[in-house]
Amino acid sequence: MNESPRPQPAERPRNAAATRLRLLEAAADLFAERGYERTTVRAIAERAGANQALLFRYFGSKHGLLTEVVAKGSLEQLRATAPEELFETALRSILTRSAPGADRSLEVYLRSVGRGDEAGGTLRELGGEYQKVLAGLAPSGDGALRADLAMAWLLGIGLMRTVAAREPLAGADPDAVCRLVLGTLASFWTAPESTRPERPEEGGR
Template sequence: MSRPRNAAATKAALLEAAAKLFGERGFDRTTVRDIASLAGVNQALLFRYFGSKDALFATVLATQSRELLEDSPAEHLLRNVLLRMMDEKPRPEDHPLHAVLRSSHHDSAAEVVRRQLGEEYARALSSLTDAEDAALRADLVLAWVVGIGVLRSVFGKQPLAEADPAKVAALVAQAASVLLERTDSG
């Protein structure tokens, strides 16, 4: 399947294909060839537009993170992240945490997580408290979210794996309001 020459459409197709495959397979098991094939383009275009698989992964995570951050006022961010992460019919490309969890053992992926996800989410969450240790409080909440994702999605730990996402999000937001006073806990 070939596409008309349109740089923006080609980049978008590569990003969409990469998000899907990284979410399903993780970084290591996703090949440049598979991404290009799913996008319907030659793999040389991936290198032309993104430079490397690592750079494409970083772009995918940054794009998804930014979209979620832009779509969620800070006080709703925790709840919205949890609800998306726990969607009963998850599409791996819908949330960067799926790709992160499947790729966290890869050094460049871990660096992307620290830089793109950690800093941006921590900055948004730390804005929800006036405490001196706001950054630490935000990191604690982020660690909890990642832990919930691992237990639910990776290990299938019961009863969390089958718990109602709205109930989990409400309980976590309520508990997190001790650390982040302006978190929407309802």
């Protein structure tokens, strides 16, 4: 009499959504801590407790993962935030980066932009999206310039606080920083557009 085949143990179901989220969160943390170039696929997979093959299955490449990290954070934040609240929301995300669940995508930007690697295009796109929204806050013809100046201030604060860790800014209370910065920025958007003085005609006085 032939023995019946032994039943095979049921394969443990893989929670793809949870694994994907863990990879995104691990990548966001490591990109923010080390920058895009210095973060390896292996380190991301190890922190997420996942196989490297799953990272490539879900995201295609490290660059694809970076794109999703940025999209999950800053681009979603941008599209869900009223233009007049965007700067403050972005500023607070930098100032409160250590809070549980804090969005770290701007830290990713700070650590990765300007490295000359494949992350550059994605990060420039992020800056362009912010510029478009912020430019609309200025009722003048130089909105794009004002938006770039505001972004330069925002990213400069981020660099000083998160990358250089320079005191007293690194340890300053977020509410105190916001009060000082936002108070100044309110008049920045409404200041009249500067006009270039006309040159006197040649030979005139």
